[in-house]
Amino acid sequence: MSPGRDQNGGVVLSARTGQVFAGAPLGILLLDGVDCPFIPGSVGNASTWSVPVRYKLVPGMNEHQLFGPTPAEVTPAVVQAAIELAREGAQMITANCGFTIHYQEAVRASVDVPVLLSSLLLAPFLERLLPRTKTLGIVTGGKDYFTPELLSASGLLEAPDRFVVANITEAPAWTALWRYPGTLDVAGVESEVVRTAMDLVSTRPDVGAILLECSDLPPYAAAVQRATRLPVFDFTSMVEFFAAGLMRKPFDGFLY
Incomplete structure (x- = not known):
């Protein structure tokens, strides 16, 4: 429905074809x-x-x-x-x-x-906000698939030194989630996500913010923030x- 107003200032709605x-x-x-x-x-x-x-x-x-x-x-x-x-x-x-x-x-x-x-659409935005001495840490379930095509689509191809990627793909509880049918050990996955983020910031102390790529990672964002004491962003932040x-x-x- 698209709103408009009549001559007296009242709201008038027009139906949108196909909207039920x-x-x-x-x-x-x-x-x-x-x-x-x-x-x-x-x-x-x-x-x-x-x-x-x-x-x-x-x-x-x-x-x-x-x-x-x-x-x-x-x-x-x-x-x-x-x-x-x-x-x-x-x-x-x-x-x-x-x-x-x-x-x-x-x-x-x-x-x-x-x-x-x-959520990767946030990456160039966050990269531009961080101090020049800081990098963006990206936690993903598919580091091996960060191809030039994907980086280009994400707006990151021109700034390879401004982000670093950490992979959670091989973590046991995370892997079990993606088997058919998937089973979710919430505490187990949270521990793996936090450990991945902590390993990242330990290896790269210049990380100034963390972006969780996967749409199933936001449930663990608060735990990652508590552990790393860094700003943490994800699909929910964007939407x-x-x-x-x-x-x-x-x-x-x-x-x-």
């Missing part, structure tokens, strides 16, 4: 074939968000495509799903994998709402930042 419900501004594209628990904090858990959400699974968009040599093969399906979300009323679109950055430009060119498909811009509230306070 309203009030869920966040649209989320989902990987196909992910069978693991989604706890609060995960992109895949609706209670994570401060605003109502709508989810849409993208057929064929799975880890084999994202981490394989031909992620572009499913671009049409990703674009179509995003178009459907926008048609249904989504005011912004994200996804539940950092590596969907591969589809950022294609989706952005196809819908008329903001597109934030990956909630923009969601706040969609629904600004008037300031209220003392005038004198």
Whole structure:
């Protein structure tokens, strides 16, 4: 629905073709074939968000495509799903994998709402904020797939000395999460994520902030911050930042 006003200043709403419900501004594209628990904090858990959400699974968009040599093969399906979300009323679109950055430009060119498909979009922003003596630490579930193409899509290709990547892929509890069907040892994964971050800052004391790439890492952001005493960012930081811009509230306070 698109709002307008009548001659008396009253709100007038026009229906949007294809929109059958309203009030869920966040649209989320989902990987196909992910069978693991989604706890609060995960992109895949609706209670994570401060605003109502709508989810849409993208057929064929799975880890084999994202981490394989031909992620572009499913671009049409990703674009179509995003178009459907926008048609249904989504005011912004994200996804539940950092590596969907591969589809950022294609989706952005196809819908008329903001597109934030990956937490990696935060990387160049954070890098520009940090002192020149500091680097950005990125914790990921797929360091081996940080290809030049992915770095270019993330805006990091031109600043290779401004970030460092730490991998959690081989950690046992984390690995168990991605087996079929996945099992989640929350305390075990939290310990592994914290240890990965601590090893990173121990090896690279110049790290000034940490970005959690994977959409299932935000549940552990607070623990990482407590351990490292550094600013920690993730999918939720990015999405909630923009969601706040969609629904600004008037300031209220003392005038004198």
